[in-house]
Amino acid sequence: MIDEFLNKITIVLEEADESDLWIEIAKRAGLVKPKRIESLQAEAIELVKIFNATRTTARNHKS
Numbered sequence: 001m002i003d004e005f006l007n008k009i010t011i012v013l014e015e016a017d018e019s020d021l022w023i024e025i026a027k028r029a030g031l032v033k034p035k036r037i038e039s040l041q042a043e044a045i046e047l048v049k050i051f052n053a054t055r056t057t058a059r060n061h062k063s
Helices: 002-029 034-062
Strands: none
Touching: 002 034
């Protein structure tokens, strides 16, 4: 069960990281107002940190 959770949280982490990448691309291309981009990027980075911590905790409990 923990292996399945780890697989799913890893996918979520990768998706959050990719979202940050696309936000950065939109920022560089000037597609979104800078003020809006900053909050979106901050939220994406925060989600990456949360999911990474979740995965680390789950891995530690697995062993």
